[in-house]
Amino acid sequence: MGLVRWPFWAVVCVFLSVPCGLVVSEQEQLEDIVQQPVHCERIDNSQWSRPGSANDWEPFHGRIGDRVLRCDCHDSVRTRRSEEYTVDQQPKLRNAVFVLSAFPATTVATDILIVNCGQLHVPAGTFRSIRAAFLPRTIRFVNIAQLTLDSFAFESDSPTRAQQVVTNPRDPHPILGPITLSFDRCQLDELPANVFHGAAIRSVLFSASSIGAIRSLAISTRFQQFLLSDTVVGSFARHAFKRAQMEQLHLRNVTMTGAWASQAWQGLIVGNSIQIRDSRFLQTIHPAAITESSIRISNETAWNAQPDILLERNLIDTFTITTDTSSFLVFPRNFSISLQAFRIAQLATCESTNVTFPAWSEIFFLQPFATTPRDHPDSYISVEQYRTQEGCDSEDNRLLIIILATLLGVTVLGGAIGGFLCWRHYRRKEQMLILEQKVVQPRTYRETQILLKLETVGTLKTDF
Secondary structure: OOOOOOOHHHHHHHHHOOOHHHHHHHHHHHHHEEEEEOOEEEEOHHHOOOOOOHHHHHHHOOOOOOOEEEEEHHHHHHHHHHHHOOOOOOOOOOEEEEEOOOOOOOOOOOEEEEEEEEEEEEOOOOOOOOOHHHOOOEEEEEEEEEEEEOOOOOOOOOOOOOOOOOOOOOOOOOOOOOEEEEEEEEEEOOEOOOOOOOOOEEEEEEEOOEEOOEOOOOOOOEOOEEEEEOOEEOOEOOOOOOOOEEEEEEEEOOEEOOOEOOOOOOOOEEEEEEEEEOOEEEEEEOOOOOOOOOOEOOOOOOOOOOOEEEEEOOEEEEEOOOOOOOOOOOOOOOOOEEEEOEEEEEEOOOOOOOOOOOOHHHEEEEOOOOOOOOOOHHHEEEHHHHHHHHOHHHHHHHHHHHHHHHHHHHHHHHHHHHHHHHHHHHHHHHHHHHHHHOOOOOOOHHHHHHHHHHHHOOOOOOOO
16 A cells, blocks of 8 residues: 655644645635746837837837837736646736846846836846946836835946946036936835935936835935926835935925925935925925925035025925924025915914915915815915904014003103102202302401411411
């Protein structure tokens, strides 16, 4: 009688009286999650006009000499199924987690395009082996349902000084890399710390995407431009932009669902402009969220540009001010600030609208007893108009009048007391002068002789 070899999980099921079907189903679910590399292919100029690829090639414009490396997860699924499954077998590839394999040193591409992935993982050092002289012009992620980036995911090879080649002698930023990194229609749970560290990146662009959280030190390198457009951001962690240097930082039509923590942009250096336009902040903006005393946004950077900040058509649900020296709307003197329709979805009160700002006429608070929704412009009233209607400054004027009247009364009383003392001193002095000038009338013969001697001789000698 031969021995029957039972699988280990079957033996465990027998001894523990566990239904084996449940274990088998769980094992099948684990097998359904497959990790596989993304299939990449080179696209030459003859394939620019391929049907169905117009959206993918739109930013590249089909220039002569372009070498596009296209990594499509849909093509990878078709390739895997055709290679590993026969017609009679039922495919079990349900949840494929694609991994962007490290590019070899022989990679030569002007543009790298990664598209159409359900789940994509970009590990650390994916682009590290690409030689510095052959770095791509753009790296573009398009239509990624769940994108996971590791720290140092975009780290590039650090060339020696002899290997550095300046392709454009007129480049105003020769220290920056040539890569424009863009994310279009991508969902990211987070941007981890040092995700862009060591990368030869010039610009980072997020468009129509979602970022769960930007962790501390996630943006801690040097860029020319960092742009968030039509993007949902969960939260900025504390020191998310620490040690970051860039020429432009733009937020356009950004919806922030979490709280904006204090010191989120601490240590940020911007050379040209910060622009926050058409954005919504659904949670509390804590004090010193944008600027703090340690933040430098100046023209002392390599670009030598005049700093500028633009806050235009933004909506803030909760606006927090604790002290006059630590506030969301406190900027250094070297700012050139422009405000347009800056809406704060907080109920207008005399305390909340007590904003000292050069462009306070462009700041709008939520109007009490508004009949329109919160996102409607008619629900908001300007600071100047509200304070005029409610007479918020009248109490300050009354208090000022009381203070001035008190000071005037004290001044009058002090002047009266001082005048009386001066008059009294003058009277006493006058009396003393009168006493000194008064001539004593002699009464006896001896007193007369003494006065005569004083007038003639000037000294008095008395014999006893």
